[in-house]
Amino acid sequence: MGKKIAVIIDDMFEDSEYQKPADAFRDAGHELVHLGVKAGAEVKGKKEGTTVKIDQAVTEAQPDRFDALLIPGGYSPDRLRVSPDAVAFARKFMDDGKPVFSICHGAQLLVTAKALEGRKATGWKSIRQDLIYAGAEYCDQEVVVDGNLVTSRQPSDLPAFIEAARKKLQ
Amino acid sequence: MGKKIAVIIDDMFEDSEYQKPADAFRDAGHELVHLGVKAGAEVKGKKEGTTVKIDQAVTEAQPDRFDALLIPGGYSPDRLRVSPDAVAFARKFMDDGKPVFSICHGAQLLVTAKALEGRKATGWKSIRQDLIYAGAEYCDQEVVVDGNLVTSRQPSDLPAFIEAARKKLQ
Numbered sequence: 001m002g003k004k005i006a007v008i009i010d011d012m013f014e015d016s017e018y019q020k021p022a023d024a025f026r027d028a029g030h031e032l033v034h035l036g037v038k039a040g041a042e043v044k045g046k047k048e049g050t051t052v053k054i055d056q057a058v059t060e061a062q063p064d065r066f067d068a069l070l071i072p073g074g075y076s077p078d079r080l081r082v083s084p085d086a087v088a089f090a091r092k093f094m095d096d097g098k099p100v101f102s103i104c105h106g107a108q109l110l111v112t113a114k115a116l117e118g119r120k121a122t123g124w125k126s127i128r129q130d131l132i133y134a135g136a137e138y139c140d141q142e143v144v145v146d147g148n149l150v151t152s153r154q155p156s157d158l159p160a161f162i163e164a165a166r167k168k169l170q
Numbered sequence: 171m172g173k174k175i176a177v178i179i180d181d182m183f184e185d186s187e188y189q190k191p192a193d194a195f196r197d198a199g200h201e202l203v204h205l206g207v208k209a210g211a212e213v214k215g216k217k218e219g220t221t222v223k224i225d226q227a228v229t230e231a232q233p234d235r236f237d238a239l240l241i242p243g244g245y246s247p248d249r250l251r252v253s254p255d256a257v258a259f260a261r262k263f264m265d266d267g268k269p270v271f272s273i274c275h276g277a278q279l280l281v282t283a284k285a286l287e288g289r290k291a292t293g294w295k296s297i298r299q300d301l302i303y304a305g306a307e308y309c310d311q312e313v314v315v316d317g318n319l320v321t322s323r324q325p326s327d328l329p330a331f332i333e334a335a336r337k338k339l340q
Contacts, residue, residue, distance in 0.1 A: 078296050
């Protein structure tokens with residue numbers, strides 16, 4: 001049965017890190033709801049200008065209404081984490097043990113949520129030391145699965161990331 | 171007497187956080203040397219497209235030949251910190267107690283250099299928790315001066331940032 005996946009996203013996301021998981025999740029029968037700063041706004045990818053319409057403001061979204069969370073990378077996570085509501089939203093999924101799929105800079109949002117202490121995780125190499133300081137065990141692997149948390153480093157990891165995420169949605 | 175200031179910079183820097191300190195330092199008789207990934211390359215600001223020519227690759231630069239370091243913000247610091255040479259370069263200034271001027275996301279480079287433990291510092295609000303995890307005491311002020319280290323949060327802090335930096339260059 002299809003799951004309801006929150007995608008938390010803002011301008012300058014890494015196009016493929018949104019588009020490829022989104023396509024794969026939809027193909028598997030899951031529903032995506034795009035959350036951002038402002039409902040109705042259009043946010044754009046940083047390389048290819050992929051456009052995503054924000055379905056709902058994260059300030060008004062209820063984590064309990066979703067089964068999983070996708071955090072695409074690029075500069076979107078660093079923009080989102082200035083919003084206490086976005087941070088609290090991501091934190092709730094981690095607290096509840098619901099699947100969280102984070103790639104590239106996505107883990108920045110989880111660092112600000114203080115949700116990585118004692119967790120195995122990965123992310124884009126620039127944030128390696130941030131993750132270590134945040135109490136994570138940084139693993140230089142294409143995908144790291146630690147309980148509910150699925151993390152990857154970069155676009156070339158997408159096949160492994162999507163495969164691991166899809167397993168969590170079964 | 172004029173000082174020699176290294177400016178470590180890459181694409182997507184915050185235009186004003188480079189341009190305004192650079193103008194002020196030159197007006198005060200100091201010399202700027204722009205260090206980046208590749209000598210001769212032109213890097214661009216993220217908002218206004220300000221162009222900066224890289225004078226020297228950071229891999230070939232000698233910290234001992236400079237009196238101070240400027241780290242403009244934007245996404246430039248996150249790009250630079252994947253270079254171990256850029257990280258080591260910044261670290262050397264901190265180890266030697268030479269003036270380091272970091273604004274906005276600039277402190278990301280200092281986090282990766284593990285150079286903020288026990289230091290008072292500030293930066294763009296998105297990196298607040300990163301700085302705390304890195305062992306810094308985060309101060310929500312327009313400028314924080316802790317020994318050799320001068321940090322600010324954002325473009326609106328530039329007047330205070332420049333004034334504090336110029337005092338360190340006297």
